[in-house]
Amino acid sequence: xxxxxxxxxxxxxxxxxxxxxxxxxxxxxxxxxxxxxxxxxxxxxxxxxxxxxxxxxxxxxxxxxxxxxxxxxxxxxxxxxxxxxxxxxxxxxxxxxxxxxxxxxxxxxxxxxxxxxxxxxxxxxxxxxxxxxxxxxxxxxxxxxxxxxxxxxxxxxxxxxxxxxxxxxxxxxxxxxxxxxxxxxxxxxx
Amino acid sequence: xxxxxxxxxxxxxxxxxxxxxxxxxxxxxxxxxxxxxxxxxxxxxxxxxxxxxxxxxxxxxxxxxxxxxxxxxxxxxxxxxxxxxxxxxxxxxxxxxxxxxxxxxxxxxxxxxxxxxxxxxxxxxxxxxxxxxxxxxxxxxxxxxxxx
Numbered sequence: 001x002x003x004x005x006x007x008x009x010x011x012x013x014x015x016x017x018x019x020x021x022x023x024x025x026x027x028x029x030x031x032x033x034x035x036x037x038x039x040x041x042x043x044x045x046x047x048x049x050x051x052x053x054x055x056x057x058x059x060x061x062x063x064x065x066x067x068x069x070x071x072x073x074x075x076x077x078x079x080x081x082x083x084x085x086x087x088x089x090x091x092x093x094x095x096x097x098x099x100x101x102x103x104x105x106x107x108x109x110x111x112x113x114x115x116x117x118x119x120x121x122x123x124x125x126x127x128x129x130x131x132x133x134x135x136x137x138x139x140x141x142x143x144x145x146x147x148x149x150x151x152x153x154x155x156x157x158x159x160x161x162x163x164x165x166x167x168x169x170x171x172x173x174x175x176x177x178x179x180x181x182x183x184x185x186x187x188x189x190x
Numbered sequence: 191x192x193x194x195x196x197x198x199x200x201x202x203x204x205x206x207x208x209x210x211x212x213x214x215x216x217x218x219x220x221x222x223x224x225x226x227x228x229x230x231x232x233x234x235x236x237x238x239x240x241x242x243x244x245x246x247x248x249x250x251x252x253x254x255x256x257x258x259x260x261x262x263x264x265x266x267x268x269x270x271x272x273x274x275x276x277x278x279x280x281x282x283x284x285x286x287x288x289x290x291x292x293x294x295x296x297x298x299x300x301x302x303x304x305x306x307x308x309x310x311x312x313x314x315x316x317x318x319x320x321x322x323x324x325x326x327x328x329x330x331x332x333x334x335x336x337x338x
Contacts, residue, residue, distance in 0.1 A: 018261060025257050034245065043248060047256075054260050055267070110246035129240065147205070148237070149245045154207045165207075169198035176201070180236055190239040 001027050006070060013061045021058050028071055029054075031160055032078055034150060038142030039082035040089075041109060041134050049085055053078035072162025082138070109133040109141070111149060125188060132182035140175035147172055193219075193226055200230050204237060285310075 001009070001023060012020035032053060036046035057064075057074050064073050108130030113122055133141055146152045146160070147168075154168045161168075183190075196219050202208040203216045220227050247253075292298050292306050 018264060022257050022261065025260060029253065029256050030247075033248075037245065043246070047248060047252060051256065051260050051263070055263055058260075058264060111240075111243045112246050113242050113244075125239065126243065129243065145245055148240055149243055154202065154205070165202075166198065169201045169207075172201045173198045176233055176236060180232060183236075190235055 003069075007066055010061070010064065010066050010070060013058065014064075014066075018058070021054075021061075024070060025054050028074065031071065031146075031152075032074070034145050035075065035078055035142055035160075036082055037109065038145045039079065039138040040085055041141070043110060045085060049081050050078065053081050056081070069159060069162070071160050075161060086138075109145070125190070128183065128186050128188045129179075132179055132186060132188070135182050136175060136178050139171065140178055143168070143171045144175045144179060148176075193223060196223075196226055197229075200226060200233065204230065204233055 006024070006027070009020040009023045013024065029050065032050040033046050036050045036053075037043065040046055040049060053074065056077050060077075064070070108127060111126050111130050111133070113126060133144060136144065142161075143157065146157050147154070152160070154165050157163075157168050158165045163171075196216060199208065199212060199216050203213060208216065220230065288306065289310075292303055
């Protein structure tokens with residue numbers, strides 16, 4: 001869907017056309033999932049929250065300025081939902097220290113090598129990288145997932161997040177530096 | 191220019207996202223700066239080890255159902271709003287009817303009147319209490335200043 005078709009679909013959404021909104025969802029559901037995963041770290045939660053964000057977006061679509069790109073506007077809704085979710089999770093964890101310790105030891109972003117014939121060493125690295133990713137700040141995770149693991153170009157990331165390319169580079173620099181430090185702390189050699 | 195200026199550009203250089211002119215500037219800096227060269231090598235190794243890695247995607251069935259889930263929830267939401275509205279209207283009318291019957295009818299025993307009045311006051315107190323709690327909780331998280 002090109003920007004003109006997207007603009008037309010948005011206008012139809014503003015008139016309550018749910019099918020038109022389906023086109024927007026199909027276009028952005030995967031980037032929305034990656035962004036949510038960057039924030040909340042759990043695939044199931046990322047799926048749920050990204051869907052909630054689309055529902056909120058449709059409800060408030062009349063507030064959206066059609067002359068601008070959809071995703072940066074949608075991104076602000078998604079980000080707020082992710083932060084609310086993290087805030088609620090923190091409150092829940094305070095209720096159970098055991099659960100917090102358990103989750104910090106086990107949780108990881110699920111990453112895998114495309115090559116199916118991988119060895120045990122490679123699988124171990126995947127697990128450790130997933131854990132290291134989980135320890136990054138949400139904004140660092142987000143940009144690492146988009147660029148490092150999903151091969152989005154800088155321009156695509158800039159368009160998605162509504163930030164300049166210079167910011168993409170500086171955010172990516174600090175994110176990769178932190179990832180490297182985390183891997184060093186975990187004793188990963190590569 | 192200092193190394194700090196070049197550090198973000200190292201990312202663009204590594205990912206081949208710079209213009210030719212920017213790439214030449216970075217290369218000139220790298221010739222003079224061992225620290226940045228070493229850091230670039232580290233980043234290159236990190237990129238190499240994760241070159242073929244991808245975030246595990248949910249199964250296709252989740253993506254197939256993704257839009258239908260949203261569509262159904264949008265549809266249901268409208269249903270819930272109508273259902274709630276109807277319930278509120280009927281409840282309000284029922285309450286009005288009960289009050290009128292119980293308090294205006296002189297044949298109703300005073301104990302029943304007191305019982306109904308107590309029920310109404312109790313319900314209203316609970317409602318106000320819950321609404322007030324929800325309102326204040328949504329405005330502030332008393333733990334938000336605690337660093338974790």
